[in-house]
Amino acid sequence: MNVIPPPTIIPPTPDAPIVSLRAVFKSFGANNVLQGISLDVAKGETICIIGPSGSGKSTLIRCINALVPIDSGSIQVQGIEVNDPHLDKLSLRRRVGIVFQQYNLFPHKTALENIMMAPITVLKQEKAEVEARARALMKKVRLAGKEDFYPGELSGGQQQRVAIARSLAMRPDVMLFDEVTAALDPETKKEVLVTIQDLAKDGMTCIVVTHEMGFAREVSNHVYLTEHGLIVEHAPPAEFFSNPKDARTREFLSQVL
Amino acid sequence: MLRFRDAFTPLPFLGASATAVRSWRQTQRTALVVLTAVFVTSAAMAANGGQPSIFSILIKWSPLLLWGFLFNLLISILSMGAGTLVGVPLGMLQTSPVRPVAAVARFITQFFRNAPWLVMLFICVMLLPFEIRVFGLRIPFPDWVKAVIGFALPAMANVAEIVRGAMISVPSGQWESAESLGFTRTQCVMKIILPQCIKRMLPPWMNLYSLITMATVNASVVGVNEMLTLTAQVHAAEGSRPELLAPLYAYSLVCFFIYAYPIGKWTEYLERKYQVKD
Ligand SMILES: Nc1ncnc2c1ncn2[C@@H]1O[C@H](COP(=O)(O)OP(=O)(O)OP(=O)(O)O)[C@@H](O)[C@H]1O
Numbered sequence: 001m002n003v004i005p006p007p008t009i010i011p012p013t014p015d016a017p018i019v020s021l022r023a024v025f026k027s028f029g030a031n032n033v034l035q036g037i038s039l040d041v042a043k044g045e046t047i048c049i050i051g052p053s054g055s056g057k058s059t060l061i062r063c064i065n066a067l068v069p070i071d072s073g074s075i076q077v078q079g080i081e082v083n084d085p086h087l088d089k090l091s092l093r094r095r096v097g098i099v100f101q102q103y104n105l106f107p108h109k110t111a112l113e114n115i116m117m118a119p120i121t122v123l124k125q126e127k128a129e130v131e132a133r134a135r136a137l138m139k140k141v142r143l144a145g146k147e148d149f150y151p152g153e154l155s156g157g158q159q160q161r162v163a164i165a166r167s168l169a170m171r172p173d174v175m176l177f178d179e180v181t182a183a184l185d186p187e188t189k190k191e192v193l194v195t196i197q198d199l200a201k202d203g204m205t206c207i208v209v210t211h212e213m214g215f216a217r218e219v220s221n222h223v224y225l226t227e228h229g230l231i232v233e234h235a236p237p238a239e240f241f242s243n244p245k246d247a248r249t250r251e252f253l254s255q256v257l
Numbered sequence: 258m259l260r261f262r263d264a265f266t267p268l269p270f271l272g273a274s275a276t277a278v279r280s281w282r283q284t285q286r287t288a289l290v291v292l293t294a295v296f297v298t299s300a301a302m303a304a305n306g307g308q309p310s311i312f313s314i315l316i317k318w319s320p321l322l323l324w325g326f327l328f329n330l331l332i333s334i335l336s337m338g339a340g341t342l343v344g345v346p347l348g349m350l351q352t353s354p355v356r357p358v359a360a361v362a363r364f365i366t367q368f369f370r371n372a373p374w375l376v377m378l379f380i381c382v383m384l385l386p387f388e389i390r391v392f393g394l395r396i397p398f399p400d401w402v403k404a405v406i407g408f409a410l411p412a413m414a415n416v417a418e419i420v421r422g423a424m425i426s427v428p429s430g431q432w433e434s435a436e437s438l439g440f441t442r443t444q445c446v447m448k449i450i451l452p453q454c455i456k457r458m459l460p461p462w463m464n465l466y467s468l469i470t471m472a473t474v475n476a477s478v479v480g481v482n483e484m485l486t487l488t489a490q491v492h493a494a495e496g497s498r499p500e501l502l503a504p505l506y507a508y509s510l511v512c513f514f515i516y517a518y519p520i521g522k523w524t525e526y527l528e529r530k531y532q533v534k535d
């Protein structure tokens with residue numbers, strides 16, 4: 001049996017950030033995708049990351065749950081150092097949920113089974129208890145009645161909400177969203193954005209990569225603009241949108257608004 | 258190309274059975290035509306010689322010949338079973354992130370996939386011992402068991418290739434999702450990747466089974482008492498009359514045809530079924 005050394009856990013103080021990045025660098029070959037990113041997210045906060053295509057938003061968000069290993073710097077989630085060779089990936093991943101643009105539901109399982117799978121297989125939780133939770137989550141994402149539908153029988157927006165519920169079933173402390181509405185039409189986009197908004201209101205810590213400026217303005221506590229792997233500007237949404245300081249922010253906003 | 262969405266719909270057993278019934282009727286019709294041709298030809302021959310008619314010869318030897326045929330089927334099922342049992346993990350190992358493991362699995366697959374089946378069979382029959390002793394226990398190793406191994410090896414390599422191909426065709430998002438939900442690699446393969454692949458693996462797997470079944474007659478070359486060997490013996494027992502050759506071999510041909518044709522039809526049906534959405 002492998003003996004995994006205990007991960008470095010620093011007990012979080014009440015006002016310590018739940019996610020904290022310091023000087024994070026990442027390159028794919030000669031492509032320097034992240035060039036020193038630092039940011040803090042407090043518990044219960046919702047932040048939005050916006051920026052031009054290819055600026056490293058997806059890479060940044062994937063680094064937070066160790067899907068992409070970083071080259072240098074530090075990422076801490078609830079005191080767990082992600083950039084640690086002895087990282088206990090499971091203990092990180094049960095704390096961090098992620099939802100992707102492409103839903104990625106398991107096509108051979110019903111909506112309910114999709115939600116129940118990880119808690120049962122990965123966390124070895126009681127089936128009956130997990131099922132009750134999964135049904136409650138289906139209600140929460142406003143999909144009661146669709147439990148026995150296969151992903152192929154659901155619309156994009158419905159699939160995306162099942163994907164959100166699937167992540168929530170692990171009872172994470174932080175949720176990451178990577179352009180989850182980018183593949184949806186305007187109607188279904190709204191359902192999904194409302195679902196995330198509900199979550200944020202309930203006090204879930206959310207890190208949201210998005211092109212939806214309306215969502216960033218209304219729901220988030222803080223907005224970050226990335227470009228070429230750097231944070232160009234960050235501020236609370238009111239200030240960010242009405243009084244951008246950096247010329248690049250003004251340029252970007254003039255293109256998307 | 259198969260799209261992974263095609264794997265969503267539950268297996269179409271009900272719809273398929275109707276088609277299967279239809280294809281069975283076709284099979285019966287085709288087989289009837291072939292059999293009639295055989296009998297007419299042989300009847301004509303029998304009329305020539307004043308010897309016992311081909312009908313009575315075929316009927317007389319049918320139990321033995323069909324017994325041989327059953328033996329062919331047994332060999333094919335055992336070979337395919339063993340080949341699948343080893344081939345599935347071998348295919349999975351080829352996608353392992355541990356490079357040396359993947360390389361070794363890849364090499365084994367390529368080696369047995371590119372060896373002629375008959376050569377494989379010869380090597381197995383010649384090189385394997387006729388019995389193995391384990392803890393003073395003698396386990397006999399008759400030729401037909403060696404033949405099963407000889408067919409199982411290429412079956413294994415081809416199954417491995419089918420599995421590998423199906424696994425790498427699953428979109429990477431599935432791996433990513435599973436990983437971020439905390440699944441280990443093994444859990445991910447067993448619970449998420451393989452179950453999605455089964456449908457797209459089924460047609461090539463059945464195709465391979467048909468090929469293996471046809472190939473089992475090669476076992477006659479190494480003296481296994483399967484249908485072809487018995488056919489030759491029956492021919493000799495009937496005085497090696499040259500006019501008996503065609504009907505006797507046609508008889509085994511018809512047997513194999515009746516068995517394999519529906520499998521082929523079913524495979525075609527499944528292939529069509531899973532391709533429609535493209
Ligand atoms: N696995 C990878 N291997 C090599 N290069 C990669 C990989 N992932 C991302 N990149 C590169 O990193 C850069 C940033 O990609 P990323 O997906 O993070 O951008 P993004 O800001 O999310 O863009 P978009 O808005 O289009 O989603 C791109 O140039 C991309 O080609």
Ligand SMILES: [Mg+2]
Pocket residue numbers: 057058059178179
């Ligand atoms: Mg992206």
